[in-house]
Amino acid sequence: AQSVTQLDSHVSVSEGTPVLLRCNYSSSYSPSLFWYVQHPNKGLQLLLKYTSAATLVKGINGFEAEFKKSETSFHLTKPSAHMSDAAEYFCVVSDRNSNYQLIWGAGTKLIIKP
Amino acid sequence: GAVVSQHPSWVICKSGTSVKIECRSLDFQATTMFWYRQFPKQSLMLMATSNEGSKATYEQGVEKDKFLINHASLTLSTLTVTSAHPEDSSFYICSAFLAGVSNEQFFGPGTRLTVL
Numbered sequence: 001a002q003s004v005t006q007l008d009s010h011v012s013v014s015e016g017t018p019v020l021l022r023c024n025y026s027s028s029y030s031p032s033l034f035w036y037v038q039h040p041n042k043g044l045q046l047l048l049k050y051t052s053a054a055t056l057v058k059g060i061n062g063f064e065a066e067f068k069k070s071e072t073s074f075h076l077t078k079p080s081a082h083m084s085d086a087a088e089y090f091c092v093v094s095d096r097n098s099n100y101q102l103i104w105g106a107g108t109k110l111i112i113k114p
Numbered sequence: 115g116a117v118v119s120q121h122p123s124w125v126i127c128k129s130g131t132s133v134k135i136e137c138r139s140l141d142f143q144a145t146t147m148f149w150y151r152q153f154p155k156q157s158l159m160l161m162a163t164s165n166e167g168s169k170a171t172y173e174q175g176v177e178k179d180k181f182l183i184n185h186a187s188l189t190l191s192t193l194t195v196t197s198a199h200p201e202d203s204s205f206y207i208c209s210a211f212l213a214g215v216s217n218e219q220f221f222g223p224g225t226r227l228t229v230l
Contacts, residue, residue, distance in 0.1 A: 043223035104157045
């Protein structure tokens with residue numbers, strides 16, 4: 001069965017410092033992996049996705065994530081945090097075995113300190 | 115990119131009334147749409163999978179008579195919350211599945227339902 005674990009419920013960083021949001025997954029088949037961002041009272045926005053191509057995936061707003069099969073991880077990073085990055089981030093997995101239903105992590109709230 | 119709209123974006127209703135939420139894929143056809151519910155400060159919970167021309171598949175614990183889903187066309191799915199009560203107040207989000215190279219779900223902006 002698929003599952004997603006976001007290891008931190010909250011991450012707090014200072015503006016201008018690196019961001020690391022951790023995600024581990026389990027999947028029986030070759031998974032597709034996604035990171036979504038949700039700003040307060042806003043809809044979900046896809047940051048990036050991995051679908052069996054390059055393991056280092058670049059997304060919008062300077063975010064990127066690396067698919068590491070041996071570690072079953074898909075951590076999200078950004079070199080320098082901006083105040084506008086403050087939001088809730090969700091790691092998501094799906095595979096064809098589950099008819100592409102999305103399995104959601106619990107979310108990580110990113111707090112940016114001035 | 116593929117665009118999904120939801121209407122209304124927010125609704126306030128009295129207890130006991132029914133509320134219909136529409137989900138439309140604006141520039142693609144979606145044989146499958148999904149309905150999610152999100153409580154404050156929580157992740158999304160899949161409620162049901164809506165397939166065009168057939169009955170929806172509900173997740174365990176979701177009352178199908180309470181949350182009526184109709185997927186009448188390849189671009190429209192509706193969720194009707196019947197006899198709404200305050201505990202139904204939540205953020206409802208739909209997504210439309212674009213089959214093909216990406217096999218990706220595209221999300222609507224969500225509907226905030228408040229039942230008084």
